[in-house]
Amino acid sequence: MPQVRVESIAAGGDGVGRLDGLAVFVPRTAPGELVDVAVQQRGRMARGRLLSVVEASADRVEPRCRHYDGDHCGGCQLQHLSSESQLAAKQRIVQDAFARIAKRPVGLPPIVRSPAEWEYRSRLTLVMRWQHGTWVMGLHSFDVVDRVFDLRECPIAHPQVVAAWSAVRNASRLLPRVAELRGTIRLIGSDLALILEGGEAWSSSREFADAVPQVNVIRWLPSRGAQRVIVDRRDAGTPVESFDQVNQPVAIAARRELIERALAGSPQTAVDAYAGLGATARELASAGVRVIAIEMDAHASHHTASHLPSGSRAVAGRVEDLLPQFLPADVIVLNPPRAGIDARVATALQSAPRPRKVLYMSCDPATLARDVSRLPSYRVNSLRAYDMFPQTAHVEVVCELLPEEA
DSSP, rough: EEEEEEEEEOOOEEEEEEETTTEEETOOOOTTOOEEEEEEEETOOOEEEEEEEEOOOOBOOOOSSSSHHHOOBBBBBOOTTTTHHHHHHHHHHHHHHIIIIIIIOOOOOEEEOOOOSOOOOSSEEEEEEETTEEEEEOOOOSTTTTTOOOOOTTTTTTTHHHHHHHHHTTTTSSSSSSSEEEEEEEEEEEEEEEEEOOSSSSTHHHHHHHTTTTTOOOEEEEESSSSSEEEOOSSOOOTTSSSOSHHHHHHHHHHHHHHHHHHTTTTTTEEEETTTTHHHHHHHHTOOOOEEEEOOOOHHHHHHTTTOOOOOOOESOHHHHHHGGOOOOSSSEOOOOOTOHHHHHHHHHHHHSSSSSEEEEEHHHHHHHHHHHHHEEEEEEEEEEEEEEEEESOOOOEEEEETTTO
């Protein structure tokens, strides 16, 4: 039986070691452990399935969630590691991405802890499958990706979000009867929203809304046709479809650093690309900077526009299409989705005259490093990690880039 000594944690959360010179990735292992594995080779690397821990790491802890080991839940990857070990792993993931992908060797970046390691997620998305005459509502297993297990608890999600899912489960007889749906519960301030995707008919939608009175907003995105608002019990509020961070205290801390770095040097103009609901744009504008906030989501862009002062404005559209017309600017803020920026954005930023600084907030060190490699005329001036997603392998990063001559 092959044995592997785990050396580190890779970007996806797997432990990685070597077997006869071959890199082997083994989920649910800890650095320093000696483990028995079943190995399946894939090219110049291999996937290992943990059979037993021969020598356990001092960093190994008992997972809090019963689904983590019991159902091989793919939502979390690091519950078996101590808090300190998780933070150290994420620092090394960022450092490795910059060395390996960006070809920019950097020191081990500082990392900011999350105030809460549990019950922090304000959003939870579940797959909903009709199986054997009942709804299974849950997440995918990490080792059998098409398997969905029935989620009964989620210790990283806010208790109100978990309770709302329980209410949806209790009223599930009133859901559209199709093979599969997708649902997202979001906590927006004190309001709960459900966004349901799938199905073509929902005759019992009003009855369902009455059965879950604690859910303030229900929106349905059918397989065909336009989105429908089933119920909205608020007077007004944030667009529920728009993206927002799942860990607000950490998001606020990261945004605070971004704002401070953006305002250093007293810029006159800024572009907030991938502006979302405009939190960054509003803060920059309130400090006297003329801001262009670019956001593809029309609802979010409208929300931002209604909160910006005269002299600043929000523009709805793709950043790669719109950014060139708003250059030059003193500061460019990039906060793209996980896929990173389009190559056309990098091309625009490489063109003269370049901005005085680029601030890039990323939830994926690999795509951040790739995009930094596309900006050879900039140097990395600052790099800081934020533990936005405890118990998972994901990490948020704030990176400041300055033109080489600066």
